[in-house]
Every structure is written in C-alpha cells, then in structure tokens.
Amino acid sequence: MILRKLVLPLLLATALSACSDQGQQSAGTAQQKPASPVSVVVMKKTDRPITNVLPGRAVAFQTTEIRPRVNGAINEIAFKEGSEVKAGEVLYQIDDDTYAATVAQAQAALQKAQVSIPSAQANLTRYERLVNSGATQIEYENAKVTLLQAEADVEAAKAALNAAQIDLDFTKIRAPFDGVTTISTVSIGNIVTANQTTALTTLRNIDPIYIDLIDSSTNLLELRAAVASGRLHGDPRTADISLMLEDGTKYDRTGKLNMAELAVSETTGTYQIRAIFENPDHIILPGMYVRASVTVGTENGYLIPQRAGTRNARGELSAKFVTADNKVETRTFSTSKSSGNNWLVTDGVNDGDRLIVDGFQWIGDGAAVQPVEATVNDQGFVVEQPKVDEAKP
Known part of the structure; x- marks a missing residue:
C-alpha cells in the first residue's frame, strides 16, 4: 500500500516532465520555421510610357446613303450586295x-x-x-x-x-467612292423617285477606319498640367494608339490621332477623340466596340506590375516590399499612372528596393520572407531569375 502511494506521484511527475519537454520542442520548432519564399523585382527608375486605356467604337471613314436623283423604274442592279465597289462603278440602272x-x-x-x-x-x-x-x-x-x-x-x-x-x-446611279455596299432595299422593276426618303443601299468606306474614343475632362486637365510642368515628355498629338478587339485579341496595326473635340459634354463630362487606323482586311467593322491604349508620352518613375498592386477604398495604390532585414512592409501611393500592364509611381520608392510580385497573398507586414529575384513578362507572368551556381568558375 505504501509502495503504491510512492509510485503514483512518481509517475505523475514523470508525465508532467515529458509534456514540458514536448512543449519546449514545439516552441523551438515554431521559432525555427523557415521564412516564406517570395518573388521580388528590383526597382529601377527609368523613363516609362504613360498610357490611357479608353473605350471606343468603330466608325466608317466615309458613309453615304445611295438615293436616285431622277424618277423611273429600276432596270438593273449591277452590284452584289455586301461586296466592294470602286468609285464611279454603276450600282443601279434606271429605265432611260x-x-x-x-x-x-x-x-x-x-x-x-x-x-x-x-x-x-x-x-x-x-x-x-x-x-x-x-x-x-x-x-x-x-x-x-x-x-x-x-x-x-x-x-x-x-x-x-x-x-x-x-x-x-443620273439614270446610272454610281458609287461616289470606293466602299462596301449593304443590302439593297429595291428590286428590279421597282419605281423610284428623285431624292426619296428610303435609301437604295448604303455605301461605306472602311479602309481606313475611324475609332471614336471617349475620355474624361479630368484626364484632359491632368494631361495638360503634366505636359506644362515638364513631367510628361512627348507630344500627345502624335501619340501611338493600339487597339484591343472585342474578343480580347490585339489589333496588329497602330493608329494615330485624327482630331479631338474642343468641347466637353454637359451631361457626361467627357470629350471625344477620333483616331484613324488602316483596315485593309476589314477586321474592324463599323459599330464594333474596342479598347484603345493611347501612349500620351513618357515620364520618369518606377513600374509596379498590376498583379503586385491593390487599391484601397480611396482608390490609392498599395504594394508590398521587402525591407533590408527581409521583412514585409506595405507602401501606399497617393498618385499613380497607367503604363501598359503596370502602374507608374514617382515617389515612395528608391532604386534597389525589392517589390514583392508573387507569394504576398498570405503574408502580413513584419513577416520574415526569403526573397527570390524575378521578372514580370509582357503577359504579366512572373519569371524567376536562374540561380547562379557559385561553385562553378
């Protein structure tokens, strides 16, 4: 009985000691957990293009509704509906x-x-x-x-x-310019009258083709201020313009600014910009919606890929960086501009700073990380830099 009383406390002390050792080992294991690897891009200040992405709609370069200028019966329809015709080509023949x-x-x-x-x-x-x-x-x-x-x-x-x-x-109704016809509204034998309300067909010249873009008056004021201050280099009037079509494909030709309206809509606060593009294969058709990327000039600053940035409730851009002691910190930028698939900032970054571009989704400020240098390609994908084998000469 006495032996039993002595053994029970001894076993209890041994168990408590084992639990204490396991707790210490677990704490040591947690402290020794390796830092999370993150892909980083080393920042460098250079001249970068400033781009505005604007919505737009395609408009024919020339459009006319074909109407008769004399009375009579249609004797012949000399064109194929929806086909290309040349200037001066006969479209309709009226009984003469x-x-x-x-x-x-x-x-x-x-x-x-x-x-x-x-x-x-x-x-x-x-x-x-x-x-x-x-x-x-x-x-x-x-x-x-x-x-x-x-x-x-x-x-x-x-x-x-x-x-x-x-x-x-006038009994021979001719095409006034090169273009593409639409469906004919009359048939052979129909009587037509001079300058009638209903057009016989519509002719459109779509090579070249106009793209009507919409921009806000706020952007216009900011652009003028940037040019006047010297921050933005280049002439927006000679800007290159590229297009993204409705299916997400990029149009393979670059356009130029044709004109800009010197008036702002009283209802929307926007103004219209018209660009012109070559369209020899008729890929762009009147009425199509497009997105245009307008390169308005260049500015000296740092690029933050869109994948690496987020915006807060005030619309300010924020991104995560790696400090000198390999800890995470978040920086917020009050101003940023679009530059292709990136944001361009001019303050809050220095040459050599390391921007986290991948692996930052589940880490917070102050977390220890293991930075791995990488680049971001034109498609927005992170490409890690190849490791250098220090053992090799």
Whole structure:
C-alpha cells in the first residue's frame, strides 16, 4: 500500500516532465520555421510610357446613303450586295428611254437655233454697210437685236441639252467612292423617285477606319498640367494608339490621332477623340466596340506590375516590399499612372528596393520572407531569375 502511494506521484511527475519537454520542442520548432519564399523585382527608375486605356467604337471613314436623283423604274442592279465597289462603278440602272428621247429633242432644238445665227449675222453685216446709204438706223438696230436673240436661243438650247444629258446620266446611279455596299432595299422593276426618303443601299468606306474614343475632362486637365510642368515628355498629338478587339485579341496595326473635340459634354463630362487606323482586311467593322491604349508620352518613375498592386477604398495604390532585414512592409501611393500592364509611381520608392510580385497573398507586414529575384513578362507572368551556381568558375 505504501509502495503504491510512492509510485503514483512518481509517475505523475514523470508525465508532467515529458509534456514540458514536448512543449519546449514545439516552441523551438515554431521559432525555427523557415521564412516564406517570395518573388521580388528590383526597382529601377527609368523613363516609362504613360498610357490611357479608353473605350471606343468603330466608325466608317466615309458613309453615304445611295438615293436616285431622277424618277423611273429600276432596270438593273449591277452590284452584289455586301461586296466592294470602286468609285464611279454603276450600282443601279434606271429605265432611260424617256431621258434619252429628251436629250434627242434638246439636240434638235440646239441645231435649229444654231441654223438661224449665220443668216442673222449676214443680215446685220449688210445693214452695217447700208446704214448711211439707204438703210435706216432702226433697221440696223433691229438686225442687231435679231442676231443677239439668235445667239441667246442657242445658249438656251445648249443649257436645255445639258440639263437633259445630266438627267440621262443620273439614270446610272454610281458609287461616289470606293466602299462596301449593304443590302439593297429595291428590286428590279421597282419605281423610284428623285431624292426619296428610303435609301437604295448604303455605301461605306472602311479602309481606313475611324475609332471614336471617349475620355474624361479630368484626364484632359491632368494631361495638360503634366505636359506644362515638364513631367510628361512627348507630344500627345502624335501619340501611338493600339487597339484591343472585342474578343480580347490585339489589333496588329497602330493608329494615330485624327482630331479631338474642343468641347466637353454637359451631361457626361467627357470629350471625344477620333483616331484613324488602316483596315485593309476589314477586321474592324463599323459599330464594333474596342479598347484603345493611347501612349500620351513618357515620364520618369518606377513600374509596379498590376498583379503586385491593390487599391484601397480611396482608390490609392498599395504594394508590398521587402525591407533590408527581409521583412514585409506595405507602401501606399497617393498618385499613380497607367503604363501598359503596370502602374507608374514617382515617389515612395528608391532604386534597389525589392517589390514583392508573387507569394504576398498570405503574408502580413513584419513577416520574415526569403526573397527570390524575378521578372514580370509582357503577359504579366512572373519569371524567376536562374540561380547562379557559385561553385562553378
């Protein structure tokens, strides 16, 4: 019984001692946990392009609705709907029998008027010789008037013939410029009237093509201030413009600024910018929505990839950096600008600072990390730098 009383406390003390040793080992293990690896980019201040991404819509370079200028029945539709046509090419033929007859009548009237001129001229010449020897002054003046009347009749006949010829020419409805046609609204045999409300077809020139962009007046003021202060280098009027199409693909041609409206919408606070692009393959069609990236100039600063930055409730950019003792710290930037797939900042960063671009999602400020140098490619993917084998010469 006495032995039992002595053994029980001894076993309890041994168990407590074992638990204490295990707790100390666990604490030591936690303290020795390796630092989390993170990918970092070493910052360097350089001149970087400043870009604005703007929404836009494609608009035909030239557009016209084709309408008849004379009355008549459609005899021929000479184009294939939706096809390309050249300037001057016949699109529709209106029945021209009546107009051709009118031209013939006008030609006959002109010939009749022209015949009377030689006799009137000869009569005037004769009275000029006889005005002082038998012919009266009144007869001479009458002969002069007769000649003038004959000449006027000829001019009137020429004008009538010209008008008749114009109407005859208008029976052939031609394309005013190179372009692409739409569906025809009439068929052969339909009667059309001059300048009717309904267009026969619409012709669009889409090479080149316009892109109408919308920007805010706030951005315009900031851009002007940056240029005036010298922070932004380059002329926005010569900016290169690239396009992202509706399906996310990048258009393979670069456009140029064509014009900018000198007025701001009273309802939206925006103004319109028009860019022009070559479109030989007709990839861009009128009405398409696009996103345009406008390079307005260059500015000296540091690039923070979009994948490495977040924004707070005030819209300020923040990013995580590695300190000199390999600890995490968050920095917030009051101003930042878009530069391709990056943000550009000018304050709060120094050459050689290490920006965390991957692995920062689950670590907080003050956490110990193991930085691994990397780069961010044009697609926004992190590419770690190859490790150098120090053992090799």
